[in-house]
Amino acid sequence: MASPTVASTPVPMLDVNRQNAPLQDEIQVAIAEVCASGAFVHGPACQEFEDAVARYCGVQHAVGCASGSDALLLALMALEIGPGDEVVLPSFTFFATASAVTRLGATPVFADILPATFNIDPDDVMRKISPRTKAILPVHLFGQCADMEAIKRIAHEAGELPVIEDAAQAIGAEFAGRRAGSLGTVGCFSFYPTKNLGGVGDGGMLTTNDDRLASRLRILRDHGQHPRYHHSLVGLNSRLDSLQAAVLSVKLKRLDDWAESRRSNAERYRSELGRCGLAKSLTLPEVAPNCSSVWNQYTVRVGDGQRDALQKHLAAKQIGSAVYYPIPLHLQECFSSLGYQRGTLPMTEQACQEVLSLPIYGELTEKEQNQVITALAKFFGIAAAVTSDQCAA
Numbered sequence: 001m002a003s004p005t006v007a008s009t010p011v012p013m014l015d016v017n018r019q020n021a022p023l024q025d026e027i028q029v030a031i032a033e034v035c036a037s038g039a040f041v042h043g044p045a046c047q048e049f050e051d052a053v054a055r056y057c058g059v060q061h062a063v064g065c066a067s068g069s070d071a072l073l074l075a076l077m078a079l080e081i082g083p084g085d086e087v088v089l090p091s092f093t094f095f096a097t098a099s100a101v102t103r104l105g106a107t108p109v110f111a112d113i114l115p116a117t118f119n120i121d122p123d124d125v126m127r128k129i130s131p132r133t134k135a136i137l138p139v140h141l142f143g144q145c146a147d148m149e150a151i152k153r154i155a156h157e158a159g160e161l162p163v164i165e166d167a168a169q170a171i172g173a174e175f176a177g178r179r180a181g182s183l184g185t186v187g188c189f190s191f192y193p194t195k196n197l198g199g200v201g202d203g204g205m206l207t208t209n210d211d212r213l214a215s216r217l218r219i220l221r222d223h224g225q226h227p228r229y230h231h232s233l234v235g236l237n238s239r240l241d242s243l244q245a246a247v248l249s250v251k252l253k254r255l256d257d258w259a260e261s262r263r264s265n266a267e268r269y270r271s272e273l274g275r276c277g278l279a280k281s282l283t284l285p286e287v288a289p290n291c292s293s294v295w296n297q298y299t300v301r302v303g304d305g306q307r308d309a310l311q312k313h314l315a316a317k318q319i320g321s322a323v324y325y326p327i328p329l330h331l332q333e334c335f336s337s338l339g340y341q342r343g344t345l346p347m348t349e350q351a352c353q354e355v356l357s358l359p360i361y362g363e364l365t366e367k368e369q370n371q372v373i374t375a376l377a378k379f380f381g382i383a384a385a386v387t388s389d390q391c392a393a
Helices: 016-037 044-057 068-078 096-103 122-128 148-157 211-220 242-252 255-275 307-316 333-338 346-354 366-379 383-387
Strands: 061-065 086-090 107-111 133-136 164-166 186-190 204-208 298-302 355-358
Touching (some): 044 204, 044 242, 061 068, 061 211, 068 186, 068 204, 086 096, 096 107, 107 122, 107 333, 204 211, 255 366, 298 346, 307 355, 307 366, 346 355
Parallel strands (some): 086 107, 164 186
Antiparallel strands (some): 186 204, 298 355
């Protein structure tokens, strides 16, 4: 008689409630204070959170806004980028990076990535610079900073081009000892609930050391007015509300601890996947020597066309995973008029066929991580891993 099948506990790709639940009392107090004050827009909670983020990132100014997407748009607006201008950015990123450029009538110029880190390739950036280039927009993907030393050198040699950091996935990440958001002309952050520092809705932030730029950003996010009803610029309604700021202030104090838990989980993946022999079947993510990642995602490569089959296998085991990103931006239908063809950015296109992100959030338990590792081992037929105390669920 066959042995009964023991059901595994589901392992979600992400569970924001695990992070938020222990903070509910403190969050409720913070929300109640805002409600009692009645200062729901541009209130003290917003100023306090902006100041805290500026200190955390090591910059002079932090300017709250309504979302990470708006942060990118506002940065480009403040730098007066518009029709006829080009902005060099990666194709292997979330849509918002390029859509902000396009919405202003400028042209996104897509560069390839470095296969080891998934971040923009500085050599390809250099090749894409033209007389119409008005900014470089690197993305700190999956929690690791792009090679900002090389990018800033290119920007300098091209005539002091501004560098806009898309740091939506990388708050707290470091490059050469400096934090994301302090490395370029302006940094852009997202507080979407799934981010390492996630709110209870949308929210964003811009960081800079440029006094004039900070002033323009503050005016642009509030309909272009300063003082009220005096409009020197045509801006947006893109304000970080006080309720979000209050919640995020509570969570910011724990951000480094959560990042350390993610690092521990990433190190355990590397150790155990290597020990179980899975590093021969999967290409594990790398961190550049001068970088410190906050592991917004733990993204492996699955070769030989097996990525989709592996994801289905994990889903059958009730294990969450995700593909960031299945279609590169340069091959999206909405950008077809730019004339990019398949094969234009080979490293990007290969990554889109191979990447698979595994659960990495700080609240992931060792038992759950064992389930992930065991499921991977079973897919690749590594029986020895399944019987190991370290690799068994």
